[in-house]
Amino acid sequence: MTKISEIVKDTISLLLFEHAILRVRLPLLLKLKEDDLWKEFELLHNFIVNSHARVEDVVVFPLIKQEIVKPYANDHLLIKNYGDGILKEKRKDWVERYVKIVLDHNKGEEINVFPSLKENIELEPSIKLIKEFGNEKYYYITGLELP
Numbered sequence: 001m002t003k004i005s006e007i008v009k010d011t012i013s014l015l016l017f018e019h020a021i022l023r024v025r026l027p028l029l030l031k032l033k034e035d036d037l038w039k040e041f042e043l044l045h046n047f048i049v050n051s052h053a054r055v056e057d058v059v060v061f062p063l064i065k066q067e068i069v070k071p072y073a074n075d076h077l078l079i080k081n082y083g084d085g086i087l088k089e090k091r092k093d094w095v096e097r098y099v100k101i102v103l104d105h106n107k108g109e110e111i112n113v114f115p116s117l118k119e120n121i122e123l124e125p126s127i128k129l130i131k132e133f134g135n136e137k138y139y140y141i142t143g144l145e146l147p
Helices: 011-029 034-063 066-089 092-116 124-133 135-140
Strands: none
Touching: 011 034, 011 092, 011 124, 011 135, 034 066, 034 092, 034 124, 034 135, 066 092, 124 135
């Protein structure tokens, strides 16, 4: 098992690592058969909303000017509602759009949000939120073991 501290040193490097994981895992959803799709989609959506975006909203965004982060915080709500709707309606035809929304959103954060930070953000507050999400679920998505 790979410990989180072996891969990342601060919250932004953690979020960038998670973005890389999502760039690989989300497009794979489009290749799954319907019975496998819903379980995997629900796990990834739950991770995006209740771990990844939560770390951004609670730990990172308060440290950046609101005019920079407001569109991305709004995207988090859009992603949550759209993903919840996909799960409720079992709309496989909406999954491709969801993948595009999340990946475009993440790219925007990498270009417009993360570079505006003046200092590194320690991992500890983020790890606390991730533990609330769940160690086993986090390991399944990222392959990283929490301390």
